[in-house]
Amino acid sequence: MTGGEAPVLLHTAGRAAHLTLNRPRALNALNHAMVRLIDEALTAWEHDPAVETVVITGAGERGLCAGGDIRVVHDDARDGDGTASAAFWRDEYHLNARIARYPKPYVAVMDGIVMGGGVGVSAHGSVRIVTERSRIAMPETGIGFVPDVGGTHLLALAPGELGTLLALTGTQIGAGDALLCGLADHYVPSGSLRDFVDDLADLPVGAALDRHVRPAPDGELAGRREWIDACFAADTAEEIVRRLLAHGDPAANETAETLLAKSPTAVKVTLAAMRRARRLGSLERVLEQEYRVSCAALATADLVEGVRAQVIDKDRDPRWSPPALADVTDADVERFFAPLGDRELGLAQPDFRQETAS
Numbered sequence: 001m002t003g004g005e006a007p008v009l010l011h012t013a014g015r016a017a018h019l020t021l022n023r024p025r026a027l028n029a030l031n032h033a034m035v036r037l038i039d040e041a042l043t044a045w046e047h048d049p050a051v052e053t054v055v056i057t058g059a060g061e062r063g064l065c066a067g068g069d070i071r072v073v074h075d076d077a078r079d080g081d082g083t084a085s086a087a088f089w090r091d092e093y094h095l096n097a098r099i100a101r102y103p104k105p106y107v108a109v110m111d112g113i114v115m116g117g118g119v120g121v122s123a124h125g126s127v128r129i130v131t132e133r134s135r136i137a138m139p140e141t142g143i144g145f146v147p148d149v150g151g152t153h154l155l156a157l158a159p160g161e162l163g164t165l166l167a168l169t170g171t172q173i174g175a176g177d178a179l180l181c182g183l184a185d186h187y188v189p190s191g192s193l194r195d196f197v198d199d200l201a202d203l204p205v206g207a208a209l210d211r212h213v214r215p216a217p218d219g220e221l222a223g224r225r226e227w228i229d230a231c232f233a234a235d236t237a238e239e240i241v242r243r244l245l246a247h248g249d250p251a252a253n254e255t256a257e258t259l260l261a262k263s264p265t266a267v268k269v270t271l272a273a274m275r276r277a278r279r280l281g282s283l284e285r286v287l288e289q290e291y292r293v294s295c296a297a298l299a300t301a302d303l304v305e306g307v308r309a310q311v312i313d314k315d316r317d318p319r320w321s322p323p324a325l326a327d328v329t330d331a332d333v334e335r336f337f338a339p340l341g342d343r344e345l346g347l348a349q350p351d352f353r354q355e356t357a358s
Contacts, residue, residue, distance in 0.1 A: 006022060006037075007021070007022055007023050007031065007033055007034045007037065008020065008021060008022060008034050008037040008038060008041070009022045009059070010037075010041050012050070012051065013198075013200075013201040014200075014201030014202050015050070015051070015052040015053060015200070015201060015202065016051070016052070016053045016054070016055055016197075016200040016201050017041070017045045017048075017051045017053070017054050017055070018054075018055045018056075018057070018197075019038055019041060019054065019055070019056040019057070020056075020057050020058070020059050021034065021056070021057070021058045021059060021064065021065050021121075022059040023059070024058075024059045024060025024061075024062070025060075026066070026069070027058075027060070027062050027063060027065070027066035027113060028058040028059060028060070028063070028064065028065040028066065028118070029065065029066050029067060029068060029069045029070075029117070030065060030067070030068050030069060030092065030117040030118070030121070031068075031069045031072065031088070032084075032087070032088040032091065032092075035088065035091045035092045035095050036091065038056075038095060038121065039091070039094075039095050039098065042054065042095075042098060042099075042102065045104070046102070046103060046104065051104065052104060052105070052204075053104060053105045053106075053107060053200050053204075053205055054102070054104055054105070054106045054107065055107045055109065055197060055200060056106070056107070056108050056109065056121060056122065056125070057109045057111075057197070058109075058111070058112070058118075061112070062112050062113055063111065063112025063113030063114060063118070063133075063135070064108070064109065064110055064111060064112060064113070064114045064118050064121075064122060065113075065114060065115070065117060065118025065121065065122075066113050066115050066116070066118060067115045067116025067117045067118055067139075068088070068092070068116055068117035068149075070143065070145075070307050070311060071307070071311060071312065072084070072085070072088075073085045073088075073298075073303070073307070074303070074304055074307035074308065074311070074312065076298070077298045077299075077303050077304050078304045082295070082298040082299070085294075085298055086294075086295050086298070086343070089148070089291060089294050089295070090291070090345060092117065092120065092149060093120075093148070093149065093150070093287045093290065093291055093345055093347070094345075094347065095120075095121070096120045096121070096124055096149050096150045096283075096287060097124075097150070097283055097284055097287055097347055099120075099121065099124040099125055100124035100125075100150070100283050102125075102126070105126055105127055105205045106125035106126050106127065107125065107126075107127040107129065107200065107205060108121070108122035108123070108125040108127070108128045108129065109122075109129050109193060109197065110122050110123070110128055110129060110130050110131075110134050110136065110178070110184060111129075111130075111131045111133055111134060111190055111193060112131075112133050112134065112135065113135050114134060114135070114136045114137075115135075115136070115137045115138070115139055115172075116137075116138060116139065116140060116147075116148075116149065116151075117149050119136065119138060119149060119151055119154070119183070120148075120149025120150055120151070121149075123136075123150075123154055123183045123184070124150055124154075124283070127185060127186070127205055127209070128183070128184040128185045128186070129184070129185070129186050129187075129188050129193075129196070130174075130175035130178050130179065130184040130186070130187055130188075130216070131175060131187070131188060131189060131190040131193065132174070132175060132189060132190060132217060133190050134174055134175045134178060134184075135172045135173075135174065136172065136173050136174075136178050136183055136184075137166070137170055137171065137172040137173065138151045138155065138166060138167060138170060139170030139172075140170065140266065140270075141167075141168060141169070141170055141262040141263055141266040141267050141270055142170050142261075142262055142263070142306065142310060143263075143303065143306035143307050143310050143311070144263040144265070144266050144297070144300065144301075144302030144303040144304075144305060144306030144307070144318070144320070145263075145266060145294075145297055145303055145306065146266055146269050146270045146273055146290070146293050146294070146297060146336075147167050147270060147273070147290075148290040148291075148293070148294050149290070150283050150286060150287055150290070151167070151290075152167060152270075152273045152274050152277040152286055152289075152290060153277055153280075153282075153283045153286035153287070154182065154183060155167045155181070155274065155277075156274055156277040156278045156286075157182055158180075158181040158182055158183075159180065159181070159182075159225075160225055160228065160229040161228055161229045161231075161232035161233050162180070162181050162221055162225070162228060163181065163274065164232040164233075164271070164274050165221075165228050165232050165255070166181065167270050167271075167273075167274050168232070168237070168240070168259055168262070168267055168270055168271060169255060169258045169259050169262070170258075170262070171255075171258070173219065173220075173221065174217070174219060174220075175187050175216045175217060175219070176216045176217050176218050176219030176220075177219030177220060177221045177222075178219075179216055179219075180219055180221055180222060181221070186209055186213045187213060187214055187215065187216035187217075188212045188213055188214065189212075189214055192212045192214075195211075195212065196208055196209075196211070196212040199211060199212070224249075224251060227244075227247050227249050227251075227252045230243065230247075231243040231244045231247060231252060231255075236271075237259075237264075237267050237268050237271050237325050238325050238326060240259070240271075241256050241259060241260060241325070244256035244259070260325075263302040263306055263318070263320050264320055264322060264323065264324055264325045264327065264328050265300065265302055265320070265322065265328050265332060265333075266297075266302060266306075267325065268325065268328045268332075268333050269293060269297075269333050269336045272333050272336075272337070273289060273290070273293055273336075273337075276289060276337070277289065282348070284347040284348045285347075285348040287345060287347050287348075288344060288345045288347055288348040289337065291340070291344070291345040292336065292337055292338065292339070292340055292344075293336045293337065295340065295343070296335060296336040296337075296338070297336070301321045302318075302320055302321060305318050305319060305320065305321070306318050306320075
């Protein structure tokens, strides 16, 4: 497909095939058509011997991708029956799993903003590039949702409790912290990206990396590991907040305030999802769980209210229901993990349903 208005631009240059997310005015937010286009291209290129490398970038100056098109999800949750969103997520999560298992090098240029669904089409790739402009986050709890697109799998693998911090608070991180957390592999200065991508037309990925990879700037999380690990290892969200407020480090106190501003239901469900993701192990099994959680979120008031407050009206004053962590019961959380029967995602082995239903 070609043309300036296509939401995904496809072209090949030498040995490399290129995907360019092309909705710059929407910060390349993913919609269902884009997911299908990416999947179709990956199918074609997987079987094309002339294609040795796949590269994904974002159009415009602001970033790779700000996430899924949550306005569409908001409207579906508010006015529809949720089937459109569930169908989108089904195809999106299958794409996330496919990227993780893609048989050719999949080079994700994570320059600028990379959030939510943008993480899903990049951080599962085999070669993940960050720059000094990278701002990476899974900010879903701020809109009454839960990290998805395999995000709880990726964050559960981060050292210590760094992933729990990022999942619950939606904190944005730069290149150094993305490398520390296992969300990226290499640092390339943004001024070298064009030359790096051009080199992929003629060179194997490793040779192109050797030309352009540089030491990453220091991040912030390594110096905060002591209190992050101590506080976020707690079994409940309430205890995490209590430990943060009691710690004494101003950054810990600020983190508590950030967490308390998020949807209480989303925070508690996210904590449960993260703990369960560690036990589930494989990406496919975690995506199955995330699909259950995402579909359940469609029926909640917080998703509609969160998107309204943050994206549509932009008053930044969501009225969560229930309004406090203490008001969210264990039964409220458990409902998000209920099996879907014949509506399951269909990625994991059959024993997933039996284990998680027991």
